[in-house]
Every structure is written in structure tokens, then in C-alpha cells.
Amino acid sequence: MFAAEFEYQKVSSVSEAIQLLSSNEDAKILAGGHSLIPMMKLRLAQPPLVIDIGGIDELRGISVDNGTLSIGALTTHAEIAESHVVQGVAGILWEAAYGIGDPQVRNWGTIGGNVAHADPASDLPTVLTVMDAKFKIQGRGGITSRGSRTVSADDFFVGSLETVLEKNEILTAIEIPVLAENQHAEYAKMAHPATSFAVVGAGVVVTVENNICTAARVAVGGLTPKPTRGPTVEAALVGKELTDENIAAATALIDGDLGSDIMSDIFASAEYRRAMAAIELKHAIFHATGLAHH
Numbered sequence: 001m002f003a004a005e006f007e008y009q010k011v012s013s014v015s016e017a018i019q020l021l022s023s024n025e026d027a028k029i030l031a032g033g034h035s036l037i038p039m040m041k042l043r044l045a046q047p048p049l050v051i052d053i054g055g056i057d058e059l060r061g062i063s064v065d066n067g068t069l070s071i072g073a074l075t076t077h078a079e080i081a082e083s084h085v086v087q088g089v090a091g092i093l094w095e096a097a098y099g100i101g102d103p104q105v106r107n108w109g110t111i112g113g114n115v116a117h118a119d120p121a122s123d124l125p126t127v128l129t130v131m132d133a134k135f136k137i138q139g140r141g142g143i144t145s146r147g148s149r150t151v152s153a154d155d156f157f158v159g160s161l162e163t164v165l166e167k168n169e170i171l172t173a174i175e176i177p178v179l180a181e182n183q184h185a186e187y188a189k190m191a192h193p194a195t196s197f198a199v200v201g202a203g204v205v206v207t208v209e210n211n212i213c214t215a216a217r218v219a220v221g222g223l224t225p226k227p228t229r230g231p232t233v234e235a236a237l238v239g240k241e242l243t244d245e246n247i248a249a250a251t252a253l254i255d256g257d258l259g260s261d262i263m264s265d266i267f268a269s270a271e272y273r274r275a276m277a278a279i280e281l282k283h284a285i286f287h288a289t290g291l292a293h294h
């Protein structure tokens, strides 16, 4: 199916994009186009104006400064998967980016588009939630009376295909705390065989001191409308040695953190996804702690 008729405008600055968004209700930003264009072809989105931000160089790039990894919103999954910088300071993200889709998807899809689209089956919302990432957002003021703001991953995702981004705001960059030597992180997913989207994905960051887990962040995605943190699992891990018995006992508790809004489709029932959440979380912690290897 062809998309409905629309105007196209390519911009060269963030302020130009925000100006256009502010004066054209229902306009849409185009980054890599790997979610927006399918949505338009299916007529699930019919924006009268598409604003192509692909030429804004300031939105690209990867850098580390003062313990923070910064990634521009237009940075592609392939650029992240090929970055030795990301590999060195945030291996969980580096590996997750490599596991996205196929080479074509990774070459076009961007980190900003991935999280702004907020597909429950995407990997990066879950990974960035366990990494306690911060989202840098630029607005115009006026309608929202906001200039720029920074939102944590825990607050950024609102629901399925829904974030806190307002109509005239652009996500410009994502900032991620660099992992410390004693922090171990992993993401494991049951991938859809056709697309690699997460049927169930699980991420973990554990801090280990003198063989004891002193802090933990866990989240699962793919089965709930937005990434779901597992506070009960986190509490059960802290203060324990990360043995296979302790990990299995703690991850089994994720069921209580999931709530009742569990996705179900022809590929996997809600009941199956629930069961897989504990298994993928256990895999992630086993890999993070070296109890299992890829």
C-alpha cells in the first residue's frame, strides 16, 4: 500500500525542525524511517508534513566525558554496534544494538527513533532503562513553555508507542552512566525469528562487592506496554551472593512485578510471555555474572 499524500521538508538545524513542528500540527519527524514509513504505508500514520532531520549533523555521534556516555539521537544502531567506545563502557548497549533486526535495519534505524517510537517490542527502551539513561529533549517554549529538559528512562516511556515527548519537541541525545569496574550488565531476549524484535527481553545491571550483590537494576520488555522494572527482584538480589540458586529464586519473583497488562498475540500468549520473563532475566544475570557464556 502507498502512503497518503504528504509534504516533505528537509531541515538543517534542530531549531528549524522545532519551528516547523510548532507551526504544523500533526507533522512528523523522519529519522531512519524504519518505523514511520511502514506506519505511513499501512495508513496507521498520515502526517500532512514529514520533517526529515537526517541532515542535522549535531544530532550524530558518540562521546564519553566525565563518566557519561553521550549518543546523539540520529546515531544508527550500526554505528553503536561498531563503536569500540560503546563496547568499552557500555557493552550491554553495544551487544543489544548488534542484535537489532538485520544489517539494513541497523544501517538506517537510529537510537532516537527507536526510543521515540516506543514500540514495546524494541530492545533499546529496556536496555536504556536498566542503564538509568537520561533523555535530552529540546522544545521551543510557547506551546509547552519548555526550552530544553532532561528526562530519565524510568519517566520517558509512558505506554505502548507513547512517551513524554510533546508535539513540538525533539529528542536530541541520550546520556548513559559509564559502567564501573564492579558493575556487570547484560541483555537477553527471546527474539521474533522474522524481525528480531523482542517477544520478551530482559536487562540487568548488578553491582558486586566482595562477592555480594550491593545494587541491582532489572527490567523486562516486549511483554508489557513499556519497560517494566522489577523492584521485587532487585530487592531479592541485593545482599546476596549471585549463585545460580539465588539468581533463580530472585528472578522467579518478576511475575509479581509485571502487573496484569501483558501482551498476547498469535506468536506468543500472555501466559507464555510471563513464563519467559523469569527465564530471560535469569539468562541475563547468568551472563552478566559469568555463570553462563554466549
Ligand SMILES: Cc1cc2nc3c(=O)[nH]c(=O)nc-3n(C[C@H](O)[C@H](O)[C@H](O)COP(=O)(O)OP(=O)(O)OC[C@H]3O[C@@H](n4cnc5c(N)ncnc54)[C@H](O)[C@@H]3O)c2cc1C
Binding pocket: 028, 029, 030, 031, 032, 033, 034, 035, 036, 037, 073, 074, 077, 099, 100, 101, 102, 105, 108, 109, 110, 111, 112, 113, 114, 115, 116, 117, 121, 122, 123, 124, 165, 169, 170, 171, 172, 195, 196, 197, 198
Ligand atoms: C524489519 C524490522 C526489524 C526491526 N527489528 C528490531 C529489533 O530487533 N529491535 C529493535 O529494537 N528495533 C527493531 N526495529 C526498529 C528499528 O530498529 C528502528 O529503531 C525503528 O524503526 C525507529 O528508528 P528510526 O530511526 O527508523 O525512526 P523513524 O521511523 O524515522 O521514526 C520513528 C518515530 O520516532 C519519531 N522520531 C524519530 N526521531 C526522533 C527524534 N530525534 N525526536 C523525536 N521524535 C523522533 C518519528 O517522528 C516517528 O514517530 C526493526 C524495524 C524493522 C523495520
